[in-house]
Amino acid sequence: MGPRRPPAGFSSAGAEHMQTIEAMLSLLFFLSLSPMLLPPEDPANLDDSLYRLQLAGDAWRVLHLRGCLRDLDDQSRGTLEAELGALGGLSGLCFFMEGIDTTNCRSGETRSITSSLRKTAIYDGRLRTIAFSVGK
Amino acid sequence: MTRTSRHEGFVSFDALFSLVPITIMLSYSMQLAGLETGYAAERLAGQQLFDKLVSAADYTVDSGAVVRGGGVRYPGWIEPGLLGGGYTEKLEGMEGLSSLYIGMVEPEGGYRMCIYRFVVYGAEKAAGRLFVCGS
Numbered sequence: 001m002g003p004r005r006p007p008a009g010f011s012s013a014g015a016e017h018m019q020t021i022e023a024m025l026s027l028l029f030f031l032s033l034s035p036m037l038l039p040p041e042d043p044a045n046l047d048d049s050l051y052r053l054q055l056a057g058d059a060w061r062v063l064h065l066r067g068c069l070r071d072l073d074d075q076s077r078g079t080l081e082a083e084l085g086a087l088g089g090l091s092g093l094c095f096f097m098e099g100i101d102t103t104n105c106r107s108g109e110t111r112s113i114t115s116s117l118r119k120t121a122i123y124d125g126r127l128r129t130i131a132f133s134v135g136k
Numbered sequence: 137m138t139r140t141s142r143h144e145g146f147v148s149f150d151a152l153f154s155l156v157p158i159t160i161m162l163s164y165s166m167q168l169a170g171l172e173t174g175y176a177a178e179r180l181a182g183q184q185l186f187d188k189l190v191s192a193a194d195y196t197v198d199s200g201a202v203v204r205g206g207g208v209r210y211p212g213w214i215e216p217g218l219l220g221g222g223y224t225e226k227l228e229g230m231e232g233l234s235s236l237y238i239g240m241v242e243p244e245g246g247y248r249m250c251i252y253r254f255v256v257y258g259a260e261k262a263a264g265r266l267f268v269c270g271s
Contacts, residue, residue, distance in 0.1 A: 018150060018151050019154075021154075029165060032165045032168050032169075046182060046183055048186065050190065054193075054253065058254035062212065062254050065212055065261050066256060066261050083263070090264070
């Protein structure tokens with residue numbers, strides 16, 4: 001009895017090659033399905049980091065131009081909070097001035113801070129560093 | 137004629153049957169790649185538009201439409217009258233936008249994207265927002 005021959009109509013080496021190629025293409029196909037399985041990316045997910053910093057700088061500049069940062073002390077904090085409230089009313093944003101405990105959002109809700117600047121102002125006749133933050 | 141000579145060649149029944157699913161899978165993968173490319177192009181166009189609006193707003197608030205006096209300009213203090221007279225059209229051409237709106241009043245609609253900047257305006261330096269919208 002001679003060595004076994006492959007069944008008629010089949011080339012064993014060719015079939016192995018095709019099976020390897022099939023396996024590779026199947027893997028590629030299932031990998032290509034992964035974007036559909038992942039959560040969809042928000043199309044409005046823009047990089048607005050510079051813009052958020054500009055907004056925070058704008059708010060500080062508005063306070064400065066309106067004279068709210070002049071002669072700061074405990075008595076003028078109320079006026080400052082009213083100005084921040086006006087800006088918050090226009091935009092729906094919250095402003096926080098850490099260092100002098102001033103804000104237009106005192107409800108106690110958790111806010112997400114979108115940008116923060118380090119500023120210096122004269123408070124009670126002395127230089128004081130204030131972290132000026134903007135949040136939602 | 138021997139049996140082996142009738143079955144020479146790479147093409148076999150197995151290969152022929154395999155070609156159908158391979159073709160389908162390749163076609164689907166190429167369609168998916170095309171879709172992903174389209175989404176990426178859309179995201180890039182949105183980011184470009186946003187960056188242009190930010191640039192136009194920054195120029196307007198820092199220099200383009202600000203109050204000037206005594207050789208000094210006041211960034212953040214807008215002179216609303218300077219926003220007319222072709223100012224917006226000039227910026228629109230420079231930025232390569234199909235439409236641009238810059239004003240103190242939020243427009244009703246008709247623009248793909250809008251941003252705003254906090255400014256003061258008028259002699260009383262009233263606090264307000266400068267809207268920059270475009271498509």
